[in-house]
Amino acid sequence: MKHGFGIIGAGAIAEVHARAIDTIMDAELVGVYDHDPDKTIAFSTKFRCKAYESAEKLCNDDRIEIVNICTPSGKHLEPALTAINAGKGCVIEKPLEITLERCDRIINAAIERNVMVSGIFPMRFSRVNIELKKAIDEGRFGKLVMGDAYIKWYRSAEYYSDVRWRSLLNTSGGGAVMNQGIHSIDLLRWFMGKVDSVCAFTGLVGHENLEVEDVATATVKFANGAMGVIEASTAVHPGFFRRIEILGTRGSAIIEEEKLIAWNFDEERDSDRIIREKYSGNNQSGGGVSDPKAISDIGHLRQLLDIIQSIDKGLPPPVDAIEAKKAVELVLAIYASASNKRIVYL
Known part of the structure; x- marks a missing residue:
């Protein structure tokens, strides 16, 4: 069974994530959401995935297991909390967040919900x-x-x-x-x-x-x-x-x-x-x-593969949220x- 991915944020780095996901046999890009509807539609068309009207709708789709946060650096917290509270695994593009307080809110939510969160450091x-x-x-x-x-x-x-x-x-x-x-x-x-x-x-x-x-x-x-x-x-x-x-x-x-x-x-x-x-x-x-x-997507590909393998084995990812905060x-x-x-x- 393939691992379903959703992406929040449809900027340049989101395309790197999408290409990496498309390369993994055991992964499927289900859909995307961006606050700009035009960007959401353009991205969904390019990568042949669903365009969502909100982050909440994306995170509540049962087909999605992991949500990749590709919003601007200082806007990672809110969509991450939406994904975590929906029980989804969360992959957050660097940096984890831009203050230690906002990093800690992600970390604490993940611990409370027992949800996998990984920072991206390819x-x-x-x-x-x-x-x-x-x-x-x-x-x-x-x-x-x-x-x-x-x-x-x-x-x-x-x-x-x-x-x-x-x-x-x-x-x-x-x-x-x-x-x-x-x-x-x-x-x-x-x-x-x-x-x-x-x-x-x-x-x-x-x-x-x-x-x-x-x-x-x-x-x-x-x-x-x-x-x-x-x-x-x-x-x-x-x-x-x-x-x-x-x-x-x-x-x-x-x-x-x-x-x-x-x-x-x-x-x-x-x-x-x-x-x-x-x-x-x-x-x-x-x-x-x-x-x-x-930039190449090979680093993201290798890290996402490692994250999937960790999930399959019931292990934490090598770069969890606590590690990414450092x-x-x-x-x-x-x-x-x-x-x-x-x-x-x-």
Whole structure:
């Protein structure tokens, strides 16, 4: 029996979800709802699914088991609660929400209703990132010394003006850090562990008339004693692949998008040569460095497959709501440090 999916929100990221769902044999996209009726109809026509008149009607359809929340970042809570209260599993596009209080309301509702909720972080399901995480867990890096994340992208003025919520603080929660950098921030925390403290600066340098930042830098200290930097921007022309660097006393790895730049350990294994050969080719997608639509749906596909498998086995998803909240917590710490001009301790 196929797992029925519904999508709330019919913007660009919803199409990534729809393509991923359509690729899964055990999944079916039943329908879509957006507050804009024209967008709802256009989306339903394109992906051959039902157009609903309200989020409530979508969530109350017995054919739908899982609801994917693809609304603007600061408008995830309300449709998520509608889905959870209807007893539906919930997959929420990043970020989980834009404040910790709103994240907690989702988490508490899911616990109360005993409903599966997963945050979307598809980079965790990249094959090369899985190899890196495995090497860290095996202790191959020795003591972790530094962990860095660089997200130096370009977004045009039209990117913000054409979709107004992206430029507004109350609907986006932030700019280059919250909406572009959060994938890499989640990945860095997954690799390096809990962040103990952060010191950050943010600014609006390359754009005008935005309520959100287009550049940010942060120095972080991890609970294990390691340190690192996070740099994020949407004002860097022409835009570059996001980069993660994990550096330890016995090994180091550098990844640009899904391309392995460095993979070196003091104790070389036969598998290391295979890993370098397998992941040192060109990136298969544009990575969203200058075009937000130039992203592959393979990461979403892999994560949705994992979610379905978890449901079938009666297990929680690997990125549940509590786990997804952690990246939001770090993003908000970066903003608090920059705003208050002080070190923030988590």
